[in-house]
Amino acid sequence: MTVRVIETASEQNSNLPPLRLRPHCLSSTDEQYDYNPDIHKPAIEPIEHKIRLDIMRAGYFEDDFKLLPNTKGSSPWLDHFGDRHPEPLAYRHMEQSLISQMESEERFYNAMTPDQDILDEAPEYLATQIRNAHKSTDDTDEQLRKVQKDREKWYQFLIPRNFNTAFQVKTLGGLISGGYDIEQCRPRYENIHGNVKNKITYIGVIVIEPGRDKQKIAEQYNVEKQYVRYGAPDDFSGSATEAFPADYGIEYPAPVLMAEYPSGSEYLLIPWSGGLVCQGPYKQNAPHRVVCKHEVAAALVLSEVDSIFLPLHKGVDIPARSRRFIDPRIAATHNSETPNTP
Ligand SMILES: [Zn+2]
Numbered sequence: 517m518t519v520r521v522i523e524t525a526s527e528q529n530s531n532l533p534p535l536r537l538r539p540h541c542l543s544s545t546d547e548q549y550d551y552n553p554d555i556h557k558p559a560i561e562p563i564e565h566k567i568r569l570d571i572m573r574a575g576y577f578e579d580d581f582k583l584l585p586n587t588k589g590s591s592p593w594l595d596h597f598g599d600r601h602p603e604p605l606a607y608r609h610m611e612q613s614l615i616s617q618m619e620s621e622e623r624f625y626n627a628m629t630p631d632q633d634i635l636d637e638a639p640e641y642l643a644t645q646i647r648n649a650h651k652s653t654d655d656t657d658e659q660l661r662k663v664q665k666d667r668e669k670w671y672q673f674l675i676p677r678n679f680n681t682a683f684q685v686k687t688l689g690g691l692i693s694g695g696y697d698i699e700q701c702r703p704r705y706e707n708i709h710g711n712v713k714n715k716i717t718y719i720g721v722i723v724i725e726p727g728r729d730k731q732k733i734a735e736q737y738n739v740e741k742q743y744v745r746y747g748a749p750d751d752f753s754g755s756a757t758e759a760f761p762a763d764y765g766i767e768y769p770a771p772v773l774m775a776e777y778p779s780g781s782e783y784l785l786i787p788w789s790g791g792l793v794c795q796g797p798y799k800q801n802a803p804h805r806v807v808c809k810h811e812v813a814a815a816l817v818l819s820e821v822d823s824i825f826l827p828l829h830k831g832v833d834i835p836a837r838s839r840r841f842i843d844p845r846i847a848a849t850h851n852s853e854t855p856n857t858p
Pocket residue numbers: 783794795796797798799808809810811
């Protein structure tokens with residue numbers, strides 16, 4: 517098995533470990549990509565990369581960026597704020613992205629045979645389900661319709677609900693404001709972008725196998741010991757998670773990005789599927805969830821720097837790949853638009 521070795525370029529320290537990714541960790545467009553949804557962690561789907569771009573491009577506007585007090589009801593934005601288009605611009609971009617994505621996938625269900633060429637272009641999870649439907653001894657058409665119906669339910673209901681959950685006063689608001697303005701349903705802008713002590717800090721760390729001698733490893737790589745972390749929950753402040761880089765197939769020592777939030781909690785962003793995935797439990801506990809509050813916050817940070825690479829505020833130098841939040845191929849082709857509704 518070929519392992520992709522991505523060196524860390526550093527002017528200060530030539531001694532840093534590279535990022536080593538197994539074939540299933542790579543981007544789906546990579547020649548060596550070899551991913552199996554039955555055995556590997558859920559891939560970052562194209563729609564996830566697109567929603568990140570939608571949030572990033574909509575950005576954070578001082579005057580009209582609101583968060584939901586709660587997600588009750590079938591149209592919580594309308595219920596709470598009552599305006600004509602009370603949702604954040606990112607939500608409206610997402611609506612259009614969901615429509616376009618569903619349309620772009622129709623051809624996969626309509627193939628009379630599980631045509632290899634066509635299905636090669638489908639996200640691997642969907643391609644596997646469609647191949648299984650064709651293999652099934654039951655009515656193939658019926659099986660295919662079921663796959664399509666489940667997929668559409670995800671796009672039409674689960675993803676918007678997931679978005680709303682992340683854009684609440686108590687989720688994103690609690691994460692970035694450190695005492696949000698509850699009257700206005702607004703997180704504080706400076707906690708995302710400002711030059712204040714309690715904003716989000718992105719830190720380069722080296723993750724190692726639990727039990728190894730941290731001091732020795734810090735000396736070996738010529739880094740401060742505080743930036744060497746075990747791939748285990750006890751070594752992260754305020755985190756409740758069981759997913760670590762090794763679970764994704766990334767070899768240790770792994771130079772990766774850790775986010776420290778104003779609340780004090782620390783979570784890694786793991787290089788995966790052309791972007792990064794949050795190790796937090798909300799995202800990890802349900803594969804159908806496309807975005808968590810930490811990932812929304814990352815997209816908002818990117819809106820300010822206008823880049824698909826998250827900043828590195830402190831810690832050790834890590835490869836640029838470990839800071840790349842969005843697949844560049846999707847970033848180059850996706851347009852963020854609002855639906856054509858009156
Ligand atoms: Zn998260």
